[in-house]
Amino acid sequence: MALLEMNHISKSFSDLEVIKDISLKVDEGEVLSIIGPSGSGKSTMLRCATMLETIDKGEIRYLGERVAWVEPDGTKVYPKGAQLRKVCSYFGLVFQNFNLFPHYSVLKNITDPMVHNQKRDRREAEKEARELLGRMGLADKADAYPCQLSGGQSQRVAIARALALNPKILFFDEPTSALDPELTGEVLKVIRSLADLHIAMVIVTHEMNFARGISDHVIFMDKGVVEVEGTPDEVFEAEHLRMQAFLGKLQH
Amino acid sequence: MSFQVMIEQLAGGLTKSISIFLLTLLFSLPLGLLVSFGRMSKNRIIRSAVWIFISILRGTPLMLQLLAVYFGPFYLFNLKIGGSWRFTAIIIAFSVNYSAYFAEIYRSGIESMPPGQYEAAKLLGYSRASTFMRIIFPQVVKRILPSVTNEVITLVKDTSLAFSLAYAEMFTIAKQIAAKETSFMPFIAAAVFYYIFNAVVAFGMERIEKSLDYYT
Numbered sequence A: 001m002a003l004l005e006m007n008h009i010s011k012s013f014s015d016l017e018v019i020k021d022i023s024l025k026v027d028e029g030e031v032l033s034i035i036g037p038s039g040s041g042k043s044t045m046l047r048c049a050t051m052l053e054t055i056d057k058g059e060i061r062y063l064g065e066r067v068a069w070v071e072p073d074g075t076k077v078y079p080k081g082a083q084l085r086k087v088c089s090y091f092g093l094v095f096q097n098f099n100l101f102p103h104y105s106v107l108k109n110i111t112d113p114m115v116h117n118q119k120r121d122r123r124e125a126e127k128e129a130r131e132l133l134g135r136m137g138l139a140d141k142a143d144a145y146p147c148q149l150s151g152g153q154s155q156r157v158a159i160a161r162a163l164a165l166n167p168k169i170l171f172f173d174e175p176t177s178a179l180d181p182e183l184t185g186e187v188l189k190v191i192r193s194l195a196d197l198h199i200a201m202v203i204v205t206h207e208m209n210f211a212r213g214i215s216d217h218v219i220f221m222d223k224g225v226v227e228v229e230g231t232p233d234e235v236f237e238a239e240h241l242r243m244q245a246f247l248g249k250l251q252h
Numbered sequence B: 001m002s003f004q005v006m007i008e009q010l011a012g013g014l015t016k017s018i019s020i021f022l023l024t025l026l027f028s029l030p031l032g033l034l035v036s037f038g039r040m041s042k043n044r045i046i047r048s049a050v051w052i053f054i055s056i057l058r059g060t061p062l063m064l065q066l067l068a069v070y071f072g073p074f075y076l077f078n079l080k081i082g083g084s085w086r087f088t089a090i091i092i093a094f095s096v097n098y099s100a101y102f103a104e105i106y107r108s109g110i111e112s113m114p115p116g117q118y119e120a121a122k123l124l125g126y127s128r129a130s131t132f133m134r135i136i137f138p139q140v141v142k143r144i145l146p147s148v149t150n151e152v153i154t155l156v157k158d159t160s161l162a163f164s165l166a167y168a169e170m171f172t173i174a175k176q177i178a179a180k181e182t183s184f185m186p187f188i189a190a191a192v193f194y195y196i197f198n199a200v201v202a203f204g205m206e207r208i209e210k211s212l213d214y215y216t
């Protein structure tokens, strides 16, 4: 059974069709990378998967269960309230710009959702959060505030915060593109370590070598359509004109 | 009248000014938040009604609003007014008037919050109510504090408008003594009292702002 299935998804913003009948599937422990030029709809796809945008056509399934879909007559069926929170507990999302809560310390950023939303014991949550921070190389930052962190540290806190809720699948939307090149490495290293733990991930990235190394499956999107997909080797070696042009551009 | 008696009478008025000040804040700060929700409501009718409400309260003199609230029951329903109604009317008029100003401040603060904060909260499992109470509102408070300080300081001085209902707050008393004694002295003393009152309030607000300096 697939963890995540998105079937025949379409999405428009007013007249602009951004996603055109895309389907994808992520299995347990699988890493899927989505690559493609700017404006091709990669973020929109992630935002649809994480219920931040509503789809105009198709269906979204988590763990085989249909959680959001569009009826033939165009009615959108979306979870609400407690049901929505249950669906959101299946996944975590790491944003390009972190979105840490600035008024909470690093530790509280991680523990507050655990304690307040998952009703876990505070002390246990703090212990687990400190362990996670240790794994991220941030053991000494527990009491810092987000404004005192570098971009790379912020992003690792954001990853820890998502992981602490034990999601089945983690989404990353260009987790390193807001970072200076020298800070990119530390975040990619953390993401690689998650792959080694067989956490399912969907990663939108412009780091091609990273995508090639880490992924089980790669999708190349352009103008709202999946142009090439397959294993990393299949995709990166494919003789697809627009994709090779895209890869070439990135190398210069 | 000796200087000391004058000061004592003014001080008595000052405690009344302070009660107007404190009660107005007590009611108008929460009411303003409620009004700001109405102002941002998805329902167009509520939104427009609240917009009209705010624009009237901000667009007409507070002194007129005081008179309207105080005499309204008499002119509209032929009710007898007087006694404790005077003070109640003052608190109602001040609270409602200031809620309109605070509502616009809250709204600007809430609308200035980046959508990413709501999105992150949603995906971390916060309900809509906890997202507002735990994530959004504390940050809004920090953002709007300078504007709130401005209003609060204006309120200190605005309490003197209660003289229009002949309520015995400090300014009313100063005016009475000045008329009786044909002296300007009571006004000067009252000015000093207002100044000190304001300085204390400004100091308090600064302390609150400082206490939120631990993050940006």
Ligand SMILES: Nc1ncnc2c1ncn2[C@@H]1O[C@H](COP(=O)(O)OP(=O)(O)OP(=O)(O)O)[C@@H](O)[C@H]1O
Pocket: A013, A018, A036, A037, A038, A039, A040, A041, A042, A043, A044, A045
């Ligand atoms: N909320 C929105 N309203 C209107 N148009 C939008 C909205 N979000 C995205 N778009 C448009 O949809 C298209 C796809 O955007 P999207 O952000 O998904 O691209 P992307 O592949 O993530 O690009 P990038 O690599 O630059 O992040 C773009 O043309 C964008 O302008």
Ligand SMILES: [Mg+2]
Pocket: A042, A043, A044, A173, A174
């Ligand atoms: Mg994007």
